Amino acid sequence: MDPNLERLISLHDLDIMIADLSRNDIRKEEEKLGLSPDEAQKELRQLRKELCNKIEKRLLARYDRLASRYGNAVVPAIQSRCSGCLTRLPTAMCSDPNRNERIRTCPTCGRIIYWAD
Amino acid sequence: MKNRCYCKWNLMSTDRSSAIAELLDIVPPFDERRKSLLLTALESREQAGATVVHESISMPHCRSILVDDFEIVLGRSKKGVGWPEEKVELVILFISPVTPKSPEEHTQLIKQFADRIKDGGAEKIFAAEDCAELAELLDLDLLDGG
Ligand SMILES: [Zn+2]
Numbered sequence: 001m002d003p004n005l006e007r008l009i010s011l012h013d014l015d016i017m018i019a020d021l022s023r024n025d026i027r028k029e030e031e032k033l034g035l036s037p038d039e040a041q042k043e044l045r046q047l048r049k050e051l052c053n054k055i056e057k058r059l060l061a062r063y064d065r066l067a068s069r070y071g072n073a074v075v076p077a078i079q080s081r082c083s084g085c086l087t088r089l090p091t092a093m094c095s096d097p098n099r100n101e102r103i104r105t106c107p108t109c110g111r112i113i114y115w116a117d
Numbered sequence: 118m119k120n121r122c123y124c125k126w127n128l129m130s131t132d133r134s135s136a137i138a139e140l141l142d143i144v145p146p147f148d149e150r151r152k153s154l155l156l157t158a159l160e161s162r163e164q165a166g167a168t169v170v171h172e173s174i175s176m177p178h179c180r181s182i183l184v185d186d187f188e189i190v191l192g193r194s195k196k197g198v199g200w201p202e203e204k205v206e207l208v209i210l211f212i213s214p215v216t217p218k219s220p221e222e223h224t225q226l227i228k229q230f231a232d233r234i235k236d237g238g239a240e241k242i243f244a245a246e247d248c249a250e251l252a253e254l255l256d257l258d259l260l261d262g263g
Contacts, residue, residue: 001150013181014160016215020180023220029227034171043165072215078184081230116151116183 001100001114007055008063008103008112012074014048015067059103066111074112082106082113089113120226122255124248128198128208132252133167134160136198137177140210141189143261150182155212156185163200171234173197173206175241180213180223187226188212190222191251191262207242209255229256 018088020026021041030037036077065100075084079096093099094115104113123143130136131179137159141152162168170176174197188210197204207228213223233255234242245251246261 006150006154009154009182010157012160013154013179013183014161015160016180016182020220020223023224025224026220026227029224033176033227033231035168036166037169040162040166044161046160047164047167059156072182074182076185078185116185 002102003113004056004059004089005103007051008074014044018044061084076116082111084111085109090112119256119258120187120189121260121262122191122252122257124252126192126193128192128194131196131198133163133200136192144188144190154180155181155183161187169200169203172240174234175200175205176209176230178189178211180215180219180252182215184212184214186214189257237252
């Protein structure tokens with residue numbers, strides 16, 4: 001897998017964790033378990049910053065633009081469709097055995113696509 | 118309907134990172150690439166604050182675009198796993214998918230485990246003699262365990 005794609009997936013996972021720790025319901029349950037959502041969120045933001053330093057600026061800008069527009073910048077392809085906008089992806093893109101070896105985007109919504117299978 | 122889980126009764130690993138990797142290893146749909154990315158996500162959460170939720174119980178968890186269903190893996194250790202400052206004898210690892218409803222379902226799962234652990238529940242859990250009993254005490258269906 002393209003190392004930049006791996007970093008973007010990890011960035012997306014970090015962003016979800018950071019966002020989750022802002023949700024009152026999740027914070028409440030974590031606090032009940034003795035965890036510290038505020039501190040965890042602060043640390044995750046720091047990890048995010050460190051990860052961003054390892055991602056090409058141009059890609060990061062694209063990721064941020066997509067994330068602010070859609071809420072999710074990276075999505076899996078499911079049954080040859082972009083799981084963000086559900087549009088069928090070009091056959092050549094899906095059948096390429098090296099499809100995860102470079103950054104691919106959905107021709108319709110522009111989200112960054114990866115293949116899990 | 119109950120959530121399904123995998124279970125490993127005797128964890129070989131004695132440190133956090135290896136224990137998480139050992140548990141991810143027993144989930145059939147995870148290939149090496151996905152395992153490595155999920156390990157990164159779960160470890161980031163642990164680095165941000167260890168998820169020891171009760172004496173000897175840790176609960177590494179996250180939501181990730183790398184799974185399309187809830188993946189729950191239980192790990193029991195007699196030797197104890199350094200997490201890293203506290204010794205953990207039960208690991209409840211879970212990864213929730215990223216879907217519109219999943220934040221609520223993820224919260225529900227955290228609550229489900231918290232409810233099972235509290236008020237003496239942990240003692241019963243530690244008295245479980247095998248994966249099947251452990252899964253039942255956590256209100257899960259066991260898919261595979263040994
Ligand atoms: Zn799309």
